[in-house]
Amino acid sequence: MLQASQNGITSFIVSQGLCNSKTIEEALKQSVQEGEPLLSYLAKNQIIDSRQFAIKAASFFGMTLFDLKAYNTDFLPQKYLNNRIISHYHCAPLYKKGNTLLLATSNPIDLRAVREYRFFTNLEIEQVIVEETALTELITKISESSPDNALKTLEGMELEDIALDFTQSTKNDEPSEDEDLGDNDEPVIKYINKVIVDAINKGASDIHFEPYAKVFRIRYRIDGILQEISSPPLRLANRVASRIKIMAQLNIAERRIPQDGRFKLKISKTHDIDFRVSVCPTTFGEKVVLRVLDQAQTHLGIDKLGFESHQQDAYVKALGQSQGMILVTGPTGSGKTVSLYTGLHLINTVDKNISTAEDPVEINVPGINQVQINNKQGLTFARALKAFLRQDPDIIMVGEIRDFETADIAIKAAQTGHLVLSTVHTNSAPETLNRLLDMGIPHYNIISSVSLIIAQRLARKLCTSCRIPATDITKALLLDMGIRPVYVENDITPFHANADGCSHCFHGYRGRVGIYEVMPLSVTISRLIAEGKSTIELAEQAQKEGIDNLQQAALIKVAKGITSIEEVHRVTSKNS
Secondary structure (H helix, E strand, O other), X not given: OHHHXXXXXXXXXXXXXXXXXXXXXXXXXXXXXXXXXXXXXXXHOOOOOHHHHHHHHHHHHOOOEOOHHHOOHHHOOHHHOOHHXXXXXXXXXXXXXOOEEEEEEOOOOOOHHHHHHHHHHOOEEEEEEOOHXXXXXXXXXXXXXXXXXXXXXXXXXXXXXXXXXXXXOOOOXXXXXXXXXXXXXXXXXXXXHHHXXXXXXXXXXXXXXXXXXXXXXXXXXXXXXXXXEEOOOHHHHHHHHHHHHHHOOOOOOOOOOOEEEEEEEEEEOOEEEEEEEEEEEEOOEEEEEEEEEEHHHHOOOHHXXXXXXXXXXXXXXXXXXXXXXXXXXXXOOOOHHHHHHHHHHHHOOOOOOEEEEEOOOOOOOOOEEEEEOEHHHOEOHHHHHHHHOOOOOOEEEEOOOOOHHHHHHHHHXXXXXXXXXXXXXXXXXXXXXXXXXXXXXXXXXXXXXXXXXEEEEEEEEEOOOOOEEOOOOOHHHHHHHOOOHHHHOOOOOXXXXXXXXXXXXXXXXXXXXXXXXXXXXXXXXXXXXXXXOOXXXXXXXXXXXXXXXXXXXXXXXXXXXOOOHHHHHHHHOOOO
């Protein structure tokens, strides 16, 4: 089809006297070699006049000639901006009129974009002819406004450049008499904006504002580790706290009790970053912690989480079942929520009714019915679960199983035709089974409902720009530490972190990767549960079945050069 389209457009160009056949044939070869659309190549190299081509094409094919120079990009239909289709087929949606989407193109013969957009939007598509040069400029603007590029525009900003678009409070809270939140606080506002922008650029997950007796400290949590970033004057502590409380719609006059709120930072028209705010009174003022919730970063593909291939297959298989329970376990901050939501994304289709009960709701996902737990008002996990079961659910996610009542309802839901996903706080997959027994769940209910348990940690990834080859880490050492021989049959590439770091990292690390223990409930493990065997005996059987524990899984990442042996000790120790 592409070849037919190219032949058709070259014939049209020659027939209209815009270019001779020899020149157009050579241009076609060059455009193919450079991977560029023919019309784009011709216009860029001034082989044809794109304006004349557009006029002649509109007249010949009976299509509307649209002037992009007079088009206001504020009218771009954000809902229908699909970068893959736009860049691949060199087109751009302009307006939605009723059930019709206006699609700009410079090549009226290539109808692939029409078919793709009709399938993508389920709308009628009307093509209009535009100049090639103007279309290329518009596509570049659309690409630059995508979330990935939008964050890049924040890099390197100076203090005076920052004017961010926050969702502000609508409350009429008045400051106390000793606070000045007028024009004199503009430097404080700019400073907070600068701190927030810097945190986003550095990939921080949390921002801590901490007042003490003689200092005011700001720290970022980057890749799971808190790092001090700044120490502004102590006299700014109250003003910083008040400003953030205004942004989060909190009562700035109340300093005696903890408060929680949220605000949103608009990065681009299609990309927002949420901030969850926690304010807690301390001896020397109010400590404020911002949790950075970047939706674009949490919507990861399952291939990017860090599962080994056999672990990923086990997770996907469990997600494909119509009923049963998948439990994810690990300490706070180990990435359980991202793992669960990555799984939900895989099965979030129009034919599934998915409901979640969370405390708090951190990741907003279209197509999933999310309930915020409110214990003060009586909306507990158990009560939400009971409500879900009257809502014709297919899939249920419970933020955490903490007590017998929640566990009992979740287990029964998994036994009666529902797929249930949840988290439990234990150190390993085998421990989770005995935790359920300790809650009072009978062993026969566990055996008949639980299909998969995933224990996980997050380990920092070595910076590929400055990591140091680890000649002291041999295959024999890794085998002594417990790695299975199959993972060191080939060459290994271990590294240490460069403690000094480089411009790309923090002390030799950048980013994190998941470490997983993925344990399906086999017949033998189920029998051991029924016999009341200990956690140690369950773990021994898991080893016999080839299930890697957390340390073994982490050592695989060491052998591959993804993380360091020091990081393995940090995240897989009993206290991690």
